[in-house]
Amino acid sequence: MDSDKLDEILERYYNGTSTDEDEEVLKVHFQSSSEDNVDQRLFQQLSEVNSPVPDDLFDEMDQVIESEWEKENKLKFKSIYLWASSIAAVLIVALGIMFYPQEDPTLLADTYQDPEVAYLETQKVLLLISSTMKSNSQNLKYLSSIDQSLSHCSKISKINSTINTIKSEND
């Protein structure tokens, strides 16, 4: 390479203004150069000291991604499963309530096979109800005495009106 051009690129390199292309040119030049100067030694050493990256790093990182992806999918599946289970449980309960065999009210009509017996039983029940009502209505007799007392009270209002009439005549 032309030494002036090389010096120019080296100047840019040491001034921190070199481009990627400039530095690539320098690397290639000093790799094949037989010069023995400080720049050549510097570039030669730089090419030998980078951190050795483990060969299996890429595969290992690929595995990390795969396992993270699997983990996420398992979690997703688990949450979907939980949702589905909850919904299924609710459905089962709802269907259970809907289709639970309830007692049909019309079944009461079939309590007695013989209508006459049923008639007699009904009579008995009605008699029981009427006798209970009768005994309780005895207690209601006291209400009539209260009524009588109240009618006596009405006389007081008559007295009151008479007094008022007298008062007005005096005035």
Next chain:
Amino acid sequence: MNKAEFKKEVLPLSDKMYRLAHRLLFDSEASRDCVQESLIKIWEARAKLEKVDNLPGYILRIVRNTALDKLRKEKRIQELDAEPPDYITDSNYEHEEGNSLILQITERLPDQQKMIFTLRDIEGFTYDEIASSLDLSVNNVRVNLSIARKKIREEMTKIYNYGLR
């Protein structure tokens, strides 16, 4: 970003992720763990990756933060154990006499210059990647790189011309 896109965009950067981690942790296993942890963090945030302008920079920043967290944690453990750090004795850092010269000189640089020079001239990071990794502007990276390169050349000149170390 789906799995295939993620692999296509992120996996090719695993080399650089490892190199950055190694420059901060100086330990092969710790660097590997760091890359793995970072990769999981990036995977978990993959829904946002499409909005990221500079993906390599974003990824390398995550690696750097993960490595720094590890260092802080290790420092705390070391303080508790009161034992000297062992990561500097990593076999990857033991080079032949001639090859290690540039690393020895680099070690004498201030931390920021050392990291910038290492990432650019040894590990081959782009200016943007370095700027993102270290939270600096590209201009700042170039200025520090220039100072570091000149210092290293000066030191090497002294050593090769005068046999001084």
